[in-house]
Amino acid sequence: MSSTRLAAVLAAGQNHLAPTGSLEEDFRKLEAAHAAIRVAKLRAGAARERATAAENRAYEASKHADASFNQAKAAKLRSARAESTLASLTAQAVEKQQETDKAVNEGRLQDAVRAAARTRELSQMAQLALQESREAAIAATEALKKATAAAEEAKKATQDATEETVKARKEASVAKEAAYEAKSAMARRWAAARAEARAVAAWAARTRAPN
Numbered sequence: 001m002s003s004t005r006l007a008a009v010l011a012a013g014q015n016h017l018a019p020t021g022s023l024e025e026d027f028r029k030l031e032a033a034h035a036a037i038r039v040a041k042l043r044a045g046a047a048r049e050r051a052t053a054a055e056n057r058a059y060e061a062s063k064h065a066d067a068s069f070n071q072a073k074a075a076k077l078r079s080a081r082a083e084s085t086l087a088s089l090t091a092q093a094v095e096k097q098q099e100t101d102k103a104v105n106e107g108r109l110q111d112a113v114r115a116a117a118r119t120r121e122l123s124q125m126a127q128l129a130l131q132e133s134r135e136a137a138i139a140a141t142e143a144l145k146k147a148t149a150a151a152e153e154a155k156k157a158t159q160d161a162t163e164e165t166v167k168a169r170k171e172a173s174v175a176k177e178a179a180y181e182a183k184s185a186m187a188r189r190w191a192a193a194r195a196e197a198r199a200v201a202a203w204a205a206r207t208r209a210p211n
Contacts, residue, residue, distance in 0.1 A: 058154030
């Protein structure tokens with residue numbers, strides 16, 4: 001076999017076995033693929049941390065929402081009781097007023113004054129309690145709204161972080177596939193180079209051998 005023909009055969013075999021490009025190019029592709037894998041892993045880890053933090057925020061917000069809801073119910077109950085107490089005391093005040101009028105007519109002024117003063121005192125206490133309960137109910141309702149909003153926000157953050165995790169995992173998978181392809185290309189090129197070397201060695205041995 002002439003050197004020209006051997007070179008043509010080897011070239012054809014190399015083109016068949018090895019991809020286009022060079023070993024240096026394959027190395028660069030492999031290094032880039034491994035770098036992409038490292039970056040993708042870091043992004044996936046960060047995304048998982050963000051997802052965990054968001055889940056914790058959602059859990060805390062849910063607890064706050066439950067507590068605020070219970071406070072709102074308790075405040076509403078206190079408000080209802082205070083209104084009932086106020087209605088009862090108002091009725092008692094009317095009754096006491098009638099007794100006061102009767103006592104005045106009968107000349108029992110001290111009894112009338114004491115009864116009226118006590119009735120006014122109880123009415124004022126009930127009104128204060130009612131006002132306090134109403135304010136507490138309003139505050140608890142506002143807290144519940146805020147806690148619910150926080151829970152929704154944390155839920156959205158969890159969804160976003162989960163999507164980021166999935167995206168990062170996909171990127172890592174693509175990077176691994178690129179690394180595999182680069183390694184395969186290098187393996188094919190090395191195989192072609194070894195085959196070429198063996199063919200050259202065999203041709204050289206034949207040319208040196210006596211006829």
